[in-house]
Amino acid sequence: xxxxxxxxxxxxxxxxxxxxxxxxxxxxxxxxxxxxxxxxxxxxxxxxxxxxxxxxxxxxxxxxxxxxxxxxxxxxxxxxxxxxxxxxxxxxxxxxxxxxxxxxxxxxxxxxxxxxxxxxxxxxxxxxxxxxxxxxxxxxxxxxxxxxxxxxxxxxxxxxxxxxxxxxxxxxxxxxxxxxxxxxxxxxxxxxxxxxxxxxxxxxxxxxxxxxxxxxxxxxxxxxxxxxxxxxxxxxxxxxxxxxxxxxxxxxxxxxxxxxxxxxxxxxxxxxxxxxxxxxxxxxxxxxxxxxxxxxxxxxxxxxxxxxxxxxxxxxxxxxxxxxxxxxx
Numbered sequence: 001x002x003x004x005x006x007x008x009x010x011x012x013x014x015x016x017x018x019x020x021x022x023x024x025x026x027x028x029x030x031x032x033x034x035x036x037x038x039x040x041x042x043x044x045x046x047x048x049x050x051x052x053x054x055x056x057x058x059x060x061x062x063x064x065x066x067x068x069x070x071x072x073x074x075x076x077x078x079x080x081x082x083x084x085x086x087x088x089x090x091x092x093x094x095x096x097x098x099x100x101x102x103x104x105x106x107x108x109x110x111x112x113x114x115x116x117x118x119x120x121x122x123x124x125x126x127x128x129x130x131x132x133x134x135x136x137x138x139x140x141x142x143x144x145x146x147x148x149x150x151x152x153x154x155x156x157x158x159x160x161x162x163x164x165x166x167x168x169x170x171x172x173x174x175x176x177x178x179x180x181x182x183x184x185x186x187x188x189x190x191x192x193x194x195x196x197x198x199x200x201x202x203x204x205x206x207x208x209x210x211x212x213x214x215x216x217x218x219x220x221x222x223x224x225x226x227x228x229x230x231x232x233x234x235x236x237x238x239x240x241x242x243x244x245x246x247x248x249x250x251x252x253x254x255x256x257x258x259x260x261x262x263x264x265x266x267x268x269x270x271x272x273x274x275x276x277x278x279x280x281x282x283x284x285x286x287x288x289x290x291x292x293x294x295x296x297x298x299x300x301x302x303x304x305x306x307x308x309x310x311x312x313x314x315x316x317x318x319x320x321x322x323x324x325x326x327x328x329x
Contacts, residue, residue: 010309010319011290012192013134013161013269017242017312019190019225020235026228027194030221038220046227047198051170056203059210060218063195064160064184069095070212071156071180071199072126076100079153080124085109085117086299089134089158093299096128105299109136114144121151130158132165135294135307137265139165142172149176156180161267163188164240170200177202185222187268188239189229194222243268247310253320259327269309274327277304283326289319 009016044055051058061067068091072082076099084092085108096103106116117127127148131140140148140157149155149172159181162168172179180201186192196218199206218226229235251270254262261273271294274280281293292307308319 006288008289008311008315008318010311010315011292011307013187013267013309014192015188015190015239015243015268016309016315017190017239020229020232022232022235023189023191023225023229027221027225030224034220036220037216038218038223040216040223043218043223043227047230050230051200053170053173053200054203057173057200057206059199059201059206059213060223061197061199061213062217062222063186064158064182064197065091065095066195066217067182067197067199068092068128068156068158069098070209071182072096072099072128074209074212075126075154079126082126082128083117083120083152084299085114085127085129085133087133087135087294087301088128088299089130090298092128092130092158100126107300109133109138109300111138114148117148118151121148123153125152127152127155128158129156130160131169132161132266134158134160134267135269135292135298136271137263137267137269139167139266142169145169145172146176149179152178154178154180156182158182160184160187163236164243164268165266166240173200173202177205180205185226185229188236188243189226190239191222191225191229194225196222196226243310246313246316249313250308250310250316250320253316257324257327260323269307272306272308273303274306277306280323280326281306283329284319284322287322287326289322291319 044058047058048055072095081102082096082100084105086105108117157169184197251262254260262270284291294307295304
């Protein structure tokens with residue numbers, strides 16, 4: 001089986017199908033007025049109207065990563081520590097350590113209970129988690145999140161993959177002023193190259209967060225492309241359905257391989273368990289196939305595993321072809 005020499009990128013959880021054609025057109029139209037800053041008032045109104053919120057409950061950010069970073073920067077002035085259920089996205093810990101002296105990774109996810117997380121809760125702590133969680137693909141149950149919101153001073157939920165999951169905690173914003181949701185256009189909407197995201201939360205808190213950001217951190221082309229992407233619901237539906245179909249194919253094929261174990265995921269990636277995961281990672285890399293190696297740095301794991309993005313069908317077939325050969329060797 002032959003494949004072009006360019007790397008197969010199954011490591012960064014990008015949407016391999018591309019953005020909405022409407023988003024591409026909106027981006028190009030904006031190039032005619034690059035001398036102008038974006039209209040954030042209109043942008044906030046646009047996002048909030050699609051989500052059933054008020055414009056003051058929306059804050060645009062240059063990608064979700066920057067949103068998390070500036071949140072932690074602001075919260076460090078009031079709270080003493082950060083608790084991160086792990087394994088978790090590496091940037092959670094890296095950003096937290098920039099602003100907090102006490103950063104506690106505690107084992108959760110992977111089918112485990114939340115007892116260790118609750119044991120670290122108090123009103124002086126910030127809880128930071130993803131749902132669906134990167135790298136396990138699991139989502140936290142609403143009943144658990146409600147309890148966490150009652151016991152922690154502030155809870156940040158990264159919803160980067162919520163479009164694939166089909167569920168969001170936006171309704172809880174009405175009940176809890178200590179909840180902030182982090183969203184992005186980099187994943188299902190296919191705008192990773194534009195670094196566009198936003199925060200959702202209580203208006204007075206977001207006003208404080210806004211003071212720590214630049215006045216126009218999300219440039220006009222990203223704003224207009226994001227608006228068009230959000231509006232094109234049919235394209236998003238196609239992306240989610242195509243990803244779901246490819247993911248089911250991928251999981252079924254992986255589970256048929258000797259020495260390979262995986263499980264379903266609520267996002268656009270799949271955790272893959274193999275013996276000597278680091279060796280398999282390196283052999284795949286030598287074949288120009290990039291996957292993510294999840295090591296002890298992510299926290300909360302005893303044994304390394306691979307996280308593989310759901311790619312196009314031809315990418316997945318080539319990945320599986322090479323993986324079979326690597327395992328056989």
